[in-house]
């Protein structure tokens with residue numbers, strides 16, 4: 001074995017993009033003063049000669065208090081070349097680690113992002129789009145802790161602890177038809193990146209690795225496994241890579257998942273240049289291809305992949321990889337980097353410390369909280385804060401509990417569940433976003449429990465006599481779902497953003513029967529509400545809100561919850577309001593090739609560039625139905641200018657409320673470079689009692705002001721006048737600051 005190590009020899013390595021990476025990456029690499037990973041050159045440690053016995057109990061790497069980089073270097077001294085290859089692959093479809101000789105335990109990898117998709121019932125949390133609608137990083141952090149703890153505890157009775165959750169999703173809602181928009185954070189890269197960062201930090205705080213997905217350009221389901229996506233560089237950097245880049249800077253996610261699709265002719269998981277964008281931002285995590293998206297060791301490892309997913313332990317493969325390394329077929333720098341990155345992941349999730357007191361205590365805490373009251377309280381808060389009130393004619397809401405005795409509860413989502421319960425197959429309930437909900441009371445069940453059977457009507461014939469009618473409409477996970485299977489699959493994404501005719505007819509008829517009509521939409525994406533919204537008194541978007549969704553909703557109806565969520569994307573009136581839908585098939589959703597080439601069956605060109613979401617609505621002066629960031633409250637807020645880049649927000653109404661404060665920048669453009677009319681650069685969330693004021697200041701530096709200059713192929717800060725505008729939504733920004 002030693003001979004083999006020597007044979008592999010010492011390589012002088014050029015680090016390329018990594019060498020110039022920012023401080024954090026440099027720190028992770030500081031272990032090696034020659035700037036050489038040296039993974040295969042370490043001399044065996046201590047008295048280890050046969051690589052069969054367990055390393056000594058006092059080996060440095062076994063000490064949880066030692067710095068991770070030192071622990072990595074140390075453990076490598078006890079590993080055979082084959083073991084170094086073995087750690088680059090998962091071990092049984094959805095688990096990883098598993099080198100008992102070294103004390104590395106096997107751990108489970110569970111799907112997310114709605115919860116741990118394990119085999120037992122869990123707390124059913126809202127989906128990612130609902131988190132984006134809260135615009136509340138602290139809440140998202142707390143929700144992710146719930147997800148993380150339950151992920152760890154979901155197999156508490158065995159040693160196979162869940163230490164990785166496959167989420168959050170952070171692709172962009174480029175088209176409102178995207179079937180997985182519910183798993184992502186909307187149309188804006190800053191809202192997506194900031195929410196994802198909070199989510200990743202929450203998971204990591206309880207020792208669970210996120211696997212932020214899907215990097216990159218997986219913004220639709222149609223043909224996702226065989227689609228070659230071409231995107232102009234500026235749009236790629238500013239819109240699609242940006243959520244990941246922000247998460248890298250703010251959370252350094254312990255893992256990121258590549259998407260299935262190809263990017264400029266290379267599978268995303270093989271596209272070293274695009275994968276390196278993350279490394280350039282300082283990322284020290286593990287890159288994991290999507291399940292089945294690893295197309296051979298040479299291409300994947302040489303493309304920057306760290307850890308193959310969905311595969312099994314295979315000693316022949318490991319031996320073969322050692323051979324390929326010696327023959328120069330595998331890029332030595334990348335293999336060695338992958339080894340260190342994989343080990344870093346294992347150390348971070350505590351897979352080397354599973355027998356230690358700290359890991360055991362954390363595990364016990366996770367088991368104690370599993371499906372408990374505390375977790376349910378976070379599920380409730382997330383459901384409540386994500387509710388977006390779009391219309392409230394004449395202050396119809398909140399309702400007076402004393403005056404409302406009878407409620408008519410109707411619509412396709414009134415008595416429907418959205419988790420795995422009731423779904424016969426994953427395909428029916430969102431794909432990898434599905435979970436087994438420990439409980440998921442439907443809106444009807446909650447109404448019956450709250451108002452009493454005799455006071456709840458469920459027949460439209462009774463609508464006229466009810467004190468209030470609530471129509472639970474919208475979509476479900478037959479439509480908002482991951483599309484399973486390889487190749488081009490028909491009807492993958494939504495066809496349109498309209499509600500089906502039956503729902504529209506029903507809403508209209510109900511409005512005639514009883515004007516006290518509230519519509520609540522379950523959806524992962526924008527809905528065309530124009531045809532019927534004029535007929536209804538109040539309109540809510542309630543996403544896929546998890547097990548506490550109905551409870552939070554009724555509390556909002558009666559004012560115990562003051563709605564404070566904001567739209568994470570623009571509600572247009574028709575599909576063609578979105579630029580990508582006006583440019584033809586080639587631009588969206590892509591065209592099928594006459595002849596397959598190297599696994600590619602379709603091609604898509606993002607000629608809509610950076611003009612995604614409100615950026616596109618602004619450029620073409622299209623009036624949205626409801627703008628990005630919009631949402632009403634039962635109280636009112638006034639904004640005044642404060643400081644050099646802030647706003648004083650006052651609650652001018654008579655009830656307490658939370659105000660989301662949004663900060664946009666208009667950058668100086670030129671003939672050569674067109675800038676969006678405005679772009680979200682930061683946001684904050686403030687709770688205010690009646691009459692109370694709070695001042696919010698934004699600190700804008702290069703990261704917030706930069707744009708990607710294609711001519712220089714670099715992030716740049718344009719010269720000229722910047723306008724900062726602050727307000728409660730993207731169309732209402734009363735506070736303005738300017739600077740050069």
Ligand code: BGC
Pocket residue numbers: 111112166213290291432482
């Ligand atoms: C999905 C991923 C998921 C993985 C594992 C893939 O089909 O695209 O989001 O995490 O399966 O279930």
